[in-house]
Amino acid sequence: MTVKKVQFESMDEVNRFLDVTEHFPFAVDLKRGSRTVNGKSILGVASIGLGREMDFCAHVPELAPEITSSLVFCMR
Secondary structure, three states: OEEEEEOOOOHHHHHHHHHHHOOOOOOEEEEEOOEEEEOOOHHHHHHHOOOOOEEEEEOOOOOOHHHHHHOOOOEO
16 A cells, blocks of 8 residues: 545645546545545545545555656645
8 A cells, every 4th residue: 555645725626636536446545543535535535624634545555656746736
């Protein structure tokens, strides 16, 4: 699993994140504290909160550079 820090400042960023992650051929979770949500679910992502840093957990050994660059807008 690969873990990166992400943060969303607006619902526009959440929607952009979902547009990118829906095409990933692997599972994605977002985790903040003890709470984990499906990173491809608008309800899950919106419920975990805006303006808070969380862990982006990609269920792959390593993220390809093009994937990382597509998420640079929300990575911290």
